[in-house]
Amino acid sequence: VPAIDVDHARALTPGCEHILHLNHAGSSLAPQPVLDAVIGHLRLEAEVGGYEAAAQEATRTDGVYEAVARLLGASKDEIALTDSSTRGWQAAVLSLPLGPGDRVITMRAEYAANAITFLQLQRRTGCELVLVEDDEHGQLDVVAMAREIAHPRTRIVSVVHVPTQGGLVNPVADVGALCRAAGVTFVVDACQAVGQLPVDVGAIGCDVLAGAGRKFLRGPRGTGFLYVRGSLLEHLEPLAVDLHSAEWTTTDTYELRDDARRFELFEHSPALRLGLGAAIEHALGWGIDAIAARNAILAEGLRDRLRAIPGVSVHDQGEYRCAITTFRVDGLPAAAVADELRRRGVNVSVSVASWARYDLPHRGLDALVRASVHYITTDEELDRMAEDVAHVASAR
Ligand SMILES: Cc1ncc(COP(=O)(O)O)c(C=O)c1O
Numbered sequence: 001v002p003a004i005d006v007d008h009a010r011a012l013t014p015g016c017e018h019i020l021h022l023n024h025a026g027s028s029l030a031p032q033p034v035l036d037a038v039i040g041h042l043r044l045e046a047e048v049g050g051y052e053a054a055a056q057e058a059t060r061t062d063g064v065y066e067a068v069a070r071l072l073g074a075s076k077d078e079i080a081l082t083d084s085s086t087r088g089w090q091a092a093v094l095s096l097p098l099g100p101g102d103r104v105i106t107m108r109a110e111y112a113a114n115a116i117t118f119l120q121l122q123r124r125t126g127c128e129l130v131l132v133e134d135d136e137h138g139q140l141d142v143v144a145m146a147r148e149i150a151h152p153r154t155r156i157v158s159v160v161h162v163p164t165q166g167g168l169v170n171p172v173a174d175v176g177a178l179c180r181a182a183g184v185t186f187v188v189d190a191c192q193a194v195g196q197l198p199v200d201v202g203a204i205g206c207d208v209l210a211g212a213g214r215k216f217l218r219g220p221r222g223t224g225f226l227y228v229r230g231s232l233l234e235h236l237e238p239l240a241v242d243l244h245s246a247e248w249t250t251t252d253t254y255e256l257r258d259d260a261r262r263f264e265l266f267e268h269s270p271a272l273r274l275g276l277g278a279a280i281e282h283a284l285g286w287g288i289d290a291i292a293a294r295n296a297i298l299a300e301g302l303r304d305r306l307r308a309i310p311g312v313s314v315h316d317q318g319e320y321r322c323a324i325t326t327f328r329v330d331g332l333p334a335a336a337v338a339d340e341l342r343r344r345g346v347n348v349s350v351s352v353a354s355w356a357r358y359d360l361p362h363r364g365l366d367a368l369v370r371a372s373v374h375y376i377t378t379d380e381e382l383d384r385m386a387e388d389v390a391h392v393a394s395a396r
Pocket of ligand 1 (some may be wrong): 025111212224
Protein backbone atom coordinates (compact mmCIF):
# COMPACT_ATOMS: atom_id res chain seq x y z
CA VAL A 1 0.00 0.00 0.00
CA PRO A 2 1.61 3.31 -1.05
CA ALA A 3 2.05 5.90 1.70
CA ILE A 4 -0.08 9.03 1.60
CA ASP A 5 1.67 12.35 1.01
CA VAL A 6 0.29 13.88 4.20
CA ASP A 7 1.83 17.32 3.65
CA HIS A 8 0.14 17.51 0.27
CA ALA A 9 -3.16 16.25 1.69
CA ARG A 10 -3.01 18.92 4.41
CA ALA A 11 -2.08 21.64 1.94
CA LEU A 12 -5.31 20.78 0.12
CA THR A 13 -7.27 21.11 3.38
CA PRO A 14 -7.80 24.76 4.40
CA GLY A 15 -9.25 23.80 7.80
CA CYS A 16 -6.01 22.12 8.94
CA GLU A 17 -4.48 25.55 9.54
CA HIS A 18 -7.10 26.60 12.08
CA ILE A 19 -8.10 23.65 14.16
CA LEU A 20 -6.99 20.29 15.50
CA HIS A 21 -9.90 18.38 14.06
CA LEU A 22 -10.51 14.96 15.62
CA ASN A 23 -14.14 14.76 14.61
CA HIS A 24 -13.95 13.19 11.17
CA ALA A 25 -16.61 10.73 12.33
CA GLY A 26 -18.93 13.70 12.86
CA SER A 27 -18.11 15.67 9.77
CA SER A 28 -14.63 15.91 8.26
CA LEU A 29 -12.77 18.94 6.88
CA ALA A 30 -13.50 19.22 3.18
CA PRO A 31 -10.54 19.32 0.77
CA GLN A 32 -10.22 22.10 -1.79
CA PRO A 33 -11.62 20.09 -4.76
CA VAL A 34 -14.87 19.61 -2.79
CA LEU A 35 -15.10 23.32 -2.02
CA ASP A 36 -14.41 24.17 -5.66
CA ALA A 37 -17.08 21.78 -6.93
CA VAL A 38 -19.79 23.05 -4.56
CA ILE A 39 -19.02 26.75 -4.79
CA GLY A 40 -18.44 26.59 -8.53
CA HIS A 41 -21.88 25.14 -9.11
CA LEU A 42 -23.61 27.59 -6.74
CA ARG A 43 -21.98 30.37 -8.72
CA LEU A 44 -23.18 28.88 -12.00
CA GLU A 45 -26.72 28.62 -10.58
CA ALA A 46 -26.58 32.29 -9.64
CA GLU A 47 -25.38 33.23 -13.10
CA VAL A 48 -27.58 31.13 -15.40
CA GLY A 49 -30.43 29.76 -13.23
CA GLY A 50 -30.73 26.60 -11.15
CA TYR A 51 -32.39 24.34 -13.73
CA GLU A 52 -30.21 25.67 -16.52
CA ALA A 53 -27.06 25.07 -14.45
CA ALA A 54 -28.21 21.51 -13.75
CA ALA A 55 -28.74 20.92 -17.47
CA GLN A 56 -25.27 22.30 -18.27
CA GLU A 57 -23.64 20.03 -15.70
CA ALA A 58 -25.85 16.98 -16.31
CA THR A 59 -22.98 14.79 -17.45
CA ARG A 60 -20.90 15.65 -14.40
CA THR A 61 -23.77 15.13 -11.93
CA ASP A 62 -24.57 11.83 -13.60
CA GLY A 63 -20.92 10.93 -13.05
CA VAL A 64 -21.49 11.13 -9.30
CA TYR A 65 -23.59 7.93 -9.48
CA GLU A 66 -20.74 6.33 -11.33
CA ALA A 67 -18.27 7.51 -8.65
CA VAL A 68 -20.39 6.06 -5.81
CA ALA A 69 -20.75 2.83 -7.79
CA ARG A 70 -16.98 2.62 -8.23
CA LEU A 71 -16.41 3.32 -4.52
CA LEU A 72 -18.75 0.47 -3.56
CA GLY A 73 -18.08 -2.01 -6.38
CA ALA A 74 -21.69 -1.62 -7.49
CA SER A 75 -23.32 -0.75 -10.79
CA LYS A 76 -24.58 2.76 -11.41
CA ASP A 77 -28.20 1.59 -11.65
CA GLU A 78 -27.99 0.28 -8.09
CA ILE A 79 -27.19 3.73 -6.62
CA ALA A 80 -29.54 6.42 -5.32
CA LEU A 81 -28.24 9.77 -4.06
CA THR A 82 -29.77 11.10 -0.86
CA ASP A 83 -29.33 13.93 1.60
CA SER A 84 -28.16 11.69 4.44
CA SER A 85 -27.26 8.15 5.30
CA THR A 86 -30.45 7.63 7.29
CA ARG A 87 -32.61 8.91 4.43
CA GLY A 88 -31.24 6.21 2.12
CA TRP A 89 -31.29 3.49 4.76
CA GLN A 90 -34.90 4.25 5.64
CA ALA A 91 -36.04 4.56 2.03
CA ALA A 92 -34.87 1.00 1.41
CA VAL A 93 -35.79 -0.57 4.77
CA LEU A 94 -39.30 0.91 4.82
CA SER A 95 -39.93 -0.66 1.41
CA LEU A 96 -39.04 -4.20 2.55
CA PRO A 97 -42.06 -6.48 2.96
CA LEU A 98 -42.71 -7.35 6.63
CA GLY A 99 -45.68 -8.89 8.39
CA PRO A 100 -46.71 -10.08 11.86
CA GLY A 101 -44.22 -12.60 13.23
CA ASP A 102 -41.54 -11.81 10.65
CA ARG A 103 -38.18 -11.40 12.36
CA VAL A 104 -35.75 -8.51 12.03
CA ILE A 105 -32.29 -9.23 13.44
CA THR A 106 -30.12 -6.45 14.79
CA MET A 107 -27.01 -6.26 16.98
CA ARG A 108 -25.66 -4.25 19.90
CA ALA A 109 -23.87 -1.67 17.76
CA GLU A 110 -27.15 -0.61 16.11
CA TYR A 111 -27.49 3.12 15.44
CA ALA A 112 -30.30 4.97 17.21
CA ALA A 113 -32.09 6.12 14.05
CA ASN A 114 -32.15 2.55 12.71
CA ALA A 115 -33.35 1.13 16.03
CA ILE A 116 -36.12 3.73 16.23
CA THR A 117 -37.22 2.82 12.69
CA PHE A 118 -37.31 -0.87 13.63
CA LEU A 119 -39.38 -0.05 16.74
CA GLN A 120 -41.75 1.89 14.51
CA LEU A 121 -41.92 -1.07 12.08
CA GLN A 122 -42.58 -3.40 14.99
CA ARG A 123 -45.58 -1.29 15.99
CA ARG A 124 -46.78 -0.88 12.43
CA THR A 125 -46.33 -4.44 11.11
CA GLY A 126 -46.17 -6.73 14.15
CA CYS A 127 -42.69 -7.89 13.20
CA GLU A 128 -40.37 -9.15 15.93
CA LEU A 129 -37.07 -7.40 16.68
CA VAL A 130 -34.29 -9.76 17.78
CA LEU A 131 -30.98 -8.60 19.29
CA VAL A 132 -27.80 -10.61 18.68
CA GLU A 133 -25.18 -10.45 21.42
CA ASP A 134 -21.54 -9.50 21.05
CA ASP A 135 -18.75 -12.06 21.15
CA GLU A 136 -15.68 -11.96 23.40
CA HIS A 137 -14.14 -9.24 21.21
CA GLY A 138 -17.15 -6.96 21.62
CA GLN A 139 -18.18 -7.33 17.97
CA LEU A 140 -21.36 -9.03 16.81
CA ASP A 141 -21.27 -12.77 17.53
CA VAL A 142 -21.29 -14.45 14.12
CA VAL A 143 -22.27 -17.85 15.57
CA ALA A 144 -25.27 -16.35 17.37
CA MET A 145 -26.10 -14.41 14.20
CA ALA A 146 -25.98 -17.65 12.14
CA ARG A 147 -28.60 -19.20 14.46
CA GLU A 148 -30.94 -16.24 13.97
CA ILE A 149 -30.42 -16.14 10.21
CA ALA A 150 -31.35 -19.84 10.01
CA HIS A 151 -34.74 -19.17 11.66
CA PRO A 152 -37.46 -19.60 9.00
CA ARG A 153 -39.20 -16.32 9.93
CA THR A 154 -36.09 -14.15 9.64
CA ARG A 155 -36.57 -11.55 6.90
CA ILE A 156 -34.07 -8.75 7.55
CA VAL A 157 -30.61 -8.64 9.12
CA SER A 158 -29.26 -5.21 10.02
CA VAL A 159 -25.61 -4.62 10.82
CA VAL A 160 -23.70 -1.42 11.45
CA HIS A 161 -20.29 -1.82 9.79
CA VAL A 162 -18.65 0.76 12.08
CA PRO A 163 -20.74 2.18 14.94
CA THR A 164 -20.99 5.83 15.87
CA GLN A 165 -19.75 5.06 19.39
CA GLY A 166 -16.42 3.31 18.91
CA GLY A 167 -13.56 1.93 16.84
CA LEU A 168 -15.27 -1.41 16.28
CA VAL A 169 -15.36 -2.89 12.77
CA ASN A 170 -18.10 -5.52 12.59
CA PRO A 171 -17.50 -8.72 10.56
CA VAL A 172 -20.01 -7.74 7.85
CA ALA A 173 -18.74 -10.15 5.17
CA ASP A 174 -19.27 -13.16 7.48
CA VAL A 175 -22.87 -12.08 8.01
CA GLY A 176 -23.28 -11.41 4.29
CA ALA A 177 -22.23 -14.95 3.38
CA LEU A 178 -24.78 -16.37 5.85
CA CYS A 179 -27.56 -14.12 4.54
CA ARG A 180 -26.77 -14.96 0.91
CA ALA A 181 -26.95 -18.68 1.67
CA ALA A 182 -30.26 -18.28 3.54
CA GLY A 183 -31.87 -15.80 1.14
CA VAL A 184 -32.33 -13.24 3.92
CA THR A 185 -32.15 -9.51 3.13
CA PHE A 186 -28.95 -8.02 4.55
CA VAL A 187 -28.92 -4.29 5.30
CA VAL A 188 -25.60 -2.59 6.10
CA ASP A 189 -25.19 0.83 7.67
CA ALA A 190 -21.79 1.84 6.29
CA CYS A 191 -22.14 5.50 7.30
CA GLN A 192 -18.96 5.48 9.42
CA ALA A 193 -17.10 3.02 7.19
CA VAL A 194 -17.16 4.65 3.75
CA GLY A 195 -14.07 6.73 3.13
CA GLN A 196 -12.02 5.12 5.90
CA LEU A 197 -12.30 1.39 5.09
CA PRO A 198 -12.74 -0.61 1.89
CA VAL A 199 -16.49 -1.10 1.42
CA ASP A 200 -17.33 -3.45 -1.45
CA VAL A 201 -20.95 -4.57 -1.71
CA GLY A 202 -19.93 -7.77 -3.52
CA ALA A 203 -17.37 -8.73 -0.88
CA ILE A 204 -19.79 -7.84 1.93
CA GLY A 205 -22.68 -9.68 0.29
CA CYS A 206 -25.28 -7.10 1.28
CA ASP A 207 -28.58 -6.24 -0.41
CA VAL A 208 -28.85 -2.71 0.93
CA LEU A 209 -26.08 -0.35 2.05
CA ALA A 210 -26.21 3.30 3.05
CA GLY A 211 -23.48 5.89 3.56
CA ALA A 212 -22.97 9.59 4.22
CA GLY A 213 -20.78 12.07 2.36
CA ARG A 214 -19.74 14.37 5.20
CA LYS A 215 -17.85 11.91 7.41
CA PHE A 216 -14.75 9.98 6.36
CA LEU A 217 -15.39 10.72 2.68
CA ARG A 218 -14.89 14.42 3.46
CA GLY A 219 -17.80 15.52 1.29
CA PRO A 220 -20.30 18.28 2.08
CA ARG A 221 -22.98 18.01 4.73
CA GLY A 222 -26.41 17.08 3.39
CA THR A 223 -25.14 14.29 1.12
CA GLY A 224 -25.50 10.54 1.25
CA PHE A 225 -26.16 7.50 -0.91
CA LEU A 226 -27.98 4.22 -1.02
CA TYR A 227 -27.05 0.96 -2.71
CA VAL A 228 -29.78 -1.58 -3.47
CA ARG A 229 -28.84 -4.85 -5.13
CA GLY A 230 -30.15 -4.92 -8.70
CA SER A 231 -31.97 -8.24 -8.31
CA LEU A 232 -33.87 -6.91 -5.25
CA LEU A 233 -34.63 -3.49 -6.64
CA GLU A 234 -37.47 -4.46 -8.97
CA HIS A 235 -39.39 -6.03 -6.05
CA LEU A 236 -39.31 -2.96 -3.82
CA GLU A 237 -41.94 -0.25 -3.82
CA PRO A 238 -40.61 2.84 -2.00
CA LEU A 239 -42.88 4.22 0.68
CA ALA A 240 -42.54 7.76 -0.72
CA VAL A 241 -42.55 8.36 -4.48
CA ASP A 242 -42.91 11.41 -6.65
CA LEU A 243 -42.65 12.36 -10.32
CA HIS A 244 -38.94 11.55 -10.32
CA SER A 245 -39.17 8.11 -8.69
CA ALA A 246 -42.14 7.25 -10.87
CA GLU A 247 -43.90 8.47 -13.98
CA TRP A 248 -47.61 9.34 -13.93
CA THR A 249 -48.45 7.33 -17.02
CA THR A 250 -52.27 7.62 -17.16
CA THR A 251 -54.67 9.39 -14.77
CA ASP A 252 -54.99 6.09 -12.83
CA THR A 253 -51.51 4.63 -13.11
CA TYR A 254 -47.86 5.28 -12.50
CA GLU A 255 -44.70 3.37 -13.30
CA LEU A 256 -41.71 3.27 -10.98
CA ARG A 257 -38.28 3.92 -12.42
CA ASP A 258 -36.44 0.68 -12.94
CA ASP A 259 -33.17 1.79 -11.30
CA ALA A 260 -32.32 2.69 -7.69
CA ARG A 261 -33.34 6.28 -8.33
CA ARG A 262 -36.88 5.11 -7.54
CA PHE A 263 -35.74 5.80 -3.95
CA GLU A 264 -35.01 9.46 -4.71
CA LEU A 265 -37.33 12.43 -4.88
CA PHE A 266 -37.09 15.15 -7.52
CA GLU A 267 -35.53 18.03 -5.60
CA HIS A 268 -31.86 17.90 -4.65
CA SER A 269 -28.78 20.07 -4.59
CA PRO A 270 -26.61 19.50 -7.68
CA ALA A 271 -23.86 21.56 -6.01
CA LEU A 272 -23.73 19.23 -3.02
CA ARG A 273 -23.88 16.18 -5.26
CA LEU A 274 -20.94 17.49 -7.27
CA GLY A 275 -19.15 18.03 -3.95
CA LEU A 276 -19.84 14.43 -3.02
CA GLY A 277 -18.48 13.28 -6.37
CA ALA A 278 -15.34 15.36 -5.88
CA ALA A 279 -14.91 13.92 -2.37
CA ILE A 280 -15.15 10.36 -3.67
CA GLU A 281 -12.66 11.03 -6.48
CA HIS A 282 -10.34 12.62 -3.89
CA ALA A 283 -10.56 9.60 -1.60
CA LEU A 284 -10.07 7.15 -4.47
CA GLY A 285 -7.11 9.25 -5.59
CA TRP A 286 -5.32 8.59 -2.29
CA GLY A 287 -6.58 5.01 -2.29
CA ILE A 288 -8.96 3.61 0.32
CA ASP A 289 -6.45 0.91 1.30
CA ALA A 290 -3.80 3.57 1.91
CA ILE A 291 -6.25 5.64 3.95
CA ALA A 292 -7.29 2.60 6.03
CA ALA A 293 -3.69 1.60 6.67
CA ARG A 294 -2.64 5.07 7.81
CA ASN A 295 -5.76 5.55 9.93
CA ALA A 296 -5.26 2.24 11.75
CA ILE A 297 -1.76 3.34 12.80
CA LEU A 298 -2.88 6.84 13.79
CA ALA A 299 -5.83 5.59 15.85
CA GLU A 300 -3.73 2.97 17.63
CA GLY A 301 -1.17 5.70 18.29
CA LEU A 302 -3.87 7.84 19.85
CA ARG A 303 -5.18 4.95 21.97
CA ASP A 304 -1.66 4.21 23.24
CA ARG A 305 -1.15 7.85 24.18
CA LEU A 306 -4.52 8.04 25.94
CA ARG A 307 -4.02 4.78 27.86
CA ALA A 308 -0.76 6.18 29.24
CA ILE A 309 -2.59 9.09 30.93
CA PRO A 310 -3.59 8.46 34.58
CA GLY A 311 -7.38 8.45 34.99
CA VAL A 312 -8.08 7.89 31.28
CA SER A 313 -9.60 4.67 29.92
CA VAL A 314 -10.05 3.68 26.26
CA HIS A 315 -13.22 1.79 25.30
CA ASP A 316 -12.93 0.65 21.68
CA GLN A 317 -13.99 -2.92 20.98
CA GLY A 318 -13.62 -5.47 18.22
CA GLU A 319 -10.92 -7.65 16.71
CA TYR A 320 -10.05 -4.94 14.18
CA ARG A 321 -10.33 -1.27 15.08
CA CYS A 322 -10.63 1.75 12.83
CA ALA A 323 -10.15 5.53 12.99
CA ILE A 324 -12.62 6.11 15.82
CA THR A 325 -11.28 6.22 19.37
CA THR A 326 -13.49 6.48 22.45
CA PHE A 327 -12.38 7.22 25.97
CA ARG A 328 -13.40 8.66 29.30
CA VAL A 329 -11.70 10.55 32.07
CA ASP A 330 -12.48 9.24 35.56
CA GLY A 331 -14.71 11.61 37.50
CA LEU A 332 -15.46 13.91 34.57
CA PRO A 333 -18.56 13.87 32.37
CA ALA A 334 -17.67 13.21 28.72
CA ALA A 335 -19.34 16.48 27.71
CA ALA A 336 -17.12 18.45 30.12
CA VAL A 337 -14.00 16.84 28.64
CA ALA A 338 -15.17 17.65 25.11
CA ASP A 339 -15.97 21.26 26.10
CA GLU A 340 -12.55 21.73 27.67
CA LEU A 341 -10.82 20.27 24.61
CA ARG A 342 -12.85 22.58 22.37
CA ARG A 343 -11.69 25.56 24.45
CA ARG A 344 -8.15 24.39 23.73
CA GLY A 345 -8.78 24.27 19.98
CA VAL A 346 -9.40 20.54 19.66
CA ASN A 347 -12.60 19.23 18.05
CA VAL A 348 -13.91 15.97 19.46
CA SER A 349 -17.47 14.78 20.00
CA VAL A 350 -19.44 12.87 22.60
CA SER A 351 -21.29 9.58 22.11
CA VAL A 352 -24.27 9.40 24.44
CA ALA A 353 -26.37 6.44 25.57
CA SER A 354 -29.47 7.49 23.65
CA TRP A 355 -27.52 7.16 20.41
CA ALA A 356 -26.38 3.64 21.26
CA ARG A 357 -28.88 2.21 23.72
CA TYR A 358 -28.13 -1.49 23.03
CA ASP A 359 -24.45 -0.86 23.63
CA LEU A 360 -23.25 1.88 25.99
CA PRO A 361 -25.58 1.15 28.97
CA HIS A 362 -24.88 -2.58 28.44
CA ARG A 363 -21.19 -1.78 29.01
CA GLY A 364 -22.04 0.34 32.06
CA LEU A 365 -21.30 3.58 30.20
CA ASP A 366 -23.45 6.69 29.98
CA ALA A 367 -21.29 8.62 27.50
CA LEU A 368 -17.85 8.53 25.87
CA VAL A 369 -15.60 11.15 24.37
CA ARG A 370 -15.07 10.29 20.71
CA ALA A 371 -11.89 11.34 18.94
CA SER A 372 -11.72 10.33 15.30
CA VAL A 373 -8.52 10.65 13.30
CA HIS A 374 -8.17 10.68 9.52
CA TYR A 375 -5.21 10.40 7.16
CA ILE A 376 -4.58 14.16 7.38
CA THR A 377 -3.97 13.82 11.15
CA THR A 378 -0.28 13.99 12.16
CA ASP A 379 1.72 12.48 15.03
CA GLU A 380 2.35 16.02 16.29
CA GLU A 381 -1.40 16.54 16.52
CA LEU A 382 -1.79 13.31 18.46
CA ASP A 383 0.96 14.47 20.88
CA ARG A 384 -0.88 17.74 21.35
CA MET A 385 -4.18 15.97 21.90
CA ALA A 386 -2.55 13.73 24.52
CA GLU A 387 -1.10 16.77 26.29
CA ASP A 388 -4.49 18.46 26.31
CA VAL A 389 -6.27 15.36 27.64
CA ALA A 390 -3.55 14.91 30.28
CA HIS A 391 -4.09 18.52 31.33
CA VAL A 392 -7.87 18.04 31.57
CA ALA A 393 -7.40 14.79 33.53
CA SER A 394 -4.89 16.29 35.97
CA ALA A 395 -7.12 19.31 36.63
CA ARG A 396 -9.96 17.05 37.88
C1 LIG B 1 -23.32 4.42 12.35
C2 LIG B 1 -24.12 5.56 11.85
N1 LIG B 1 -25.20 5.33 11.10
C3 LIG B 1 -25.96 6.32 10.63
C4 LIG B 1 -25.68 7.63 10.92
C5 LIG B 1 -26.60 8.68 10.42
O1 LIG B 1 -26.09 9.36 9.34
P1 LIG B 1 -26.93 10.61 8.79
O2 LIG B 1 -26.93 11.61 9.87
O3 LIG B 1 -26.19 11.01 7.55
O4 LIG B 1 -28.30 10.10 8.50
C6 LIG B 1 -24.57 7.93 11.69
C7 LIG B 1 -24.26 9.36 11.99
O5 LIG B 1 -23.52 9.69 12.86
C8 LIG B 1 -23.77 6.88 12.18
O6 LIG B 1 -22.71 7.13 12.95
